[in-house]
Every structure is written in structure tokens, then in C-alpha cells.
Amino acid sequence: xxxxxxxxxxxxxxxxxxxxxxxxxxxxxxxxxxxxxxxxxxxxxxxxxxxxxxxxxxxxxxxxxxxxxxxxxxxxxxxxxxxxxxxxxxxxxxxxxxxxxxxxxxxxxxxx
Amino acid sequence: xxxxxxxxxxxxxxxxxxxxxxxxxxxxxxxxxxxxxxxxxxxxxxxxxxxxxxxxxxxxxxxxxxxxxxxxxxxxxxxxxxxxxxxxxxxxxxxxxxxxxxxxxxxxxxxx
Numbered sequence: 001x002x003x004x005x006x007x008x009x010x011x012x013x014x015x016x017x018x019x020x021x022x023x024x025x026x027x028x029x030x031x032x033x034x035x036x037x038x039x040x041x042x043x044x045x046x047x048x049x050x051x052x053x054x055x056x057x058x059x060x061x062x063x064x065x066x067x068x069x070x071x072x073x074x075x076x077x078x079x080x081x082x083x084x085x086x087x088x089x090x091x092x093x094x095x096x097x098x099x100x101x102x103x104x105x106x107x108x109x110x111x112x
Numbered sequence: 113x114x115x116x117x118x119x120x121x122x123x124x125x126x127x128x129x130x131x132x133x134x135x136x137x138x139x140x141x142x143x144x145x146x147x148x149x150x151x152x153x154x155x156x157x158x159x160x161x162x163x164x165x166x167x168x169x170x171x172x173x174x175x176x177x178x179x180x181x182x183x184x185x186x187x188x189x190x191x192x193x194x195x196x197x198x199x200x201x202x203x204x205x206x207x208x209x210x211x212x213x214x215x216x217x218x219x220x221x222x223x224x
Contacts, residue, residue, distance in 0.1 A: 004155070033212070042118075042214045042215055042217055045212060045213065048210040058211065090155055101212065103148075104155050105153070
């Protein structure tokens with residue numbers, strides 16, 4: 001079974017631009033979560049989608065948004081990029097509640 | 113507000129000895145806990161989990177202990193191996209939500 005894939009793996013943007021990151025979950029997994037990892041902050045929960053619906057949202061500004069498609073693939077978008085958005089963005093999929101999440105390798109975003 | 117805390121940013125252990133990684137939480141509503149291991153340039157990998165109805169769960173060399181009254185969990189690795197050198201994250205969630213709260217991680221170094 002193929003794992004969680006994320007594209008692109010690396011991205012460099014400048015302040016004010018917007019970016020879209022993509023995540024393909026493990027086949028059969030309908031839940032997709034997104035996390036931001038920065039040094040010293042651990043993994044910060046962004047949002048979780050299940051069957052195209054956002055079920056939970058973390059404490060991030062509205063510049064961070066996401067969506068999920070009917071095939072469970074998910075995208076997250078960050079508009080008006082700030083220097084502080086530089087981070088590793090991780091996507092995780094799971095089969096349902098009380099199941100472990102399987103993470104992708106992440107997208108390393110650098111904002112200059 | 114850091115609801116899940118890993119107060120030791122790093123830990124060094126000799127090969128063959130026991131590694132004990134600790135995690136504290138503040139939210140008494142958390143009822144499911146997980147440990148993940150992360151190597152550089154890879155996403156976190158699920159290790160072991162425990163439900164709040166248990167106080168211990170074992171899987172091979174990995175054992176997780178949960179002390180609900182102290183709001184504390186720990187991961188024991190016995191015996192430790194050099195390949196265990198990685199960053200370890202604990203995570204927690206509440207039933208009915210799909211939002212996992214992660215700690216900031218502990219970097220384990222197993223010395224050969």
C-alpha cells in the first residue's frame with residue numbers, strides 16, 4: 001500500500017505570495033489532517049477533513065485554509081505569506097477515530 | 113497554551129540501556145494518547161498508543177505507561193538501540209474530536 005504523499009517537497013516563496021500544498025492519503029483513508037512544524041513548537045494542528053468536510057480547526061488565522069476532494073486528496077492554501085509561515089507542513093491520514101495517523105514526508109516551505 | 117508538554121528537549125542513553133521519555137498533559141478530557149518517532153527529512157511514524165482505560169500498553173521493546181491522576185505518560189524503550197535515535201513526540205486527543213495535540217518533542221540519542 002502506498003504511503004501518504006505530499007507535493008511539492010520543497011517550496012520557496014516571497015512575502016505576500018500565496019501557496020498551495022497537496023496531500024494524497026493512503027488508499028481507503030478518508031480523514032486527512034494538516035500540521036505545521038516549526039523549531040521548538042512541535043506539531044501545531046491546522047485542520048482535519050473527512051469526506052470533504054472540515055471537522056476540526058486549529059488556532060491559525062484565516063490565511064490558512066484547506067479543502068478535501070471526493071477522492072480524499074486534500075490541499076491547503078496559505079495566502080499573503082509571512083516570514084513566520086516558514087515551516088514544515090505535514091499531512092496525515094487515518095481510517096477513522098482512535099486510529100493512528102500516518103504522516104507524509106512533509107513540504108518544507110521557506111518564505112523570503 | 114501548551115496542553116501537551118515534553119519538558120526534556122533531549123536525552124542521551126547508552127546502547128542496551130533503558131530509554132524513558134516523558135510527557136505531561138493538562139487537559140483531563142484527553143482519553144487517547146500516542147507516541148511517534150521522527151527521523152530527519154521524514155514524517156513522524158506511529159509507534160504505540162494507549163487508551164485512558166488502560167495504564168500500560170506494550171509492543172515489543174516499546175511500552176507506554178499512563179498515570180491519569182498525575183496526567184503523565186511515559187515511553188520506555190528496552191533495550192535501546194542506535195537506530196532508535198530520533199525525535200519522539202507524544203500526542204493526545206479527546207473522544208469525539210479529530211484534533212491531535214502534540215508535544216514539542218524529545219530528541220533521543222542512543223550511544224553505541
